[in-house]
Amino acid sequence: MRATHTEQRMSLKTVHLLLISFFVLTLVFFGCWGVLQYQNTTASQFLFSSAISFVLAIFFGIYGMKFLQKIRSLNL
Numbered sequence: 001m002r003a004t005h006t007e008q009r010m011s012l013k014t015v016h017l018l019l020i021s022f023f024v025l026t027l028v029f030f031g032c033w034g035v036l037q038y039q040n041t042t043a044s045q046f047l048f049s050s051a052i053s054f055v056l057a058i059f060f061g062i063y064g065m066k067f068l069q070k071i072r073s074l075n076l
Contacts, residue, residue, distance in 0.1 A: 013071050020064040027057035 034050030037043070 013076060017064065017068065020060055024057050024060050024064065027053045031057065
């Protein structure tokens, strides 16, 4: 089905930013869950996975901000 002039499609940059945001939120929630599990069980794998999740959330958050700056500078 072809889009008409009245239909609006979501752009690739919007989808990309939404997926990055979803991924960051998922990593933060997984990291918090791991910390709670570590407090309950004191199993070190939960603490390790939480640390990895938080580091990745920070990395992808920075990536998302840099991507947003780049598309704004290119007027996309």
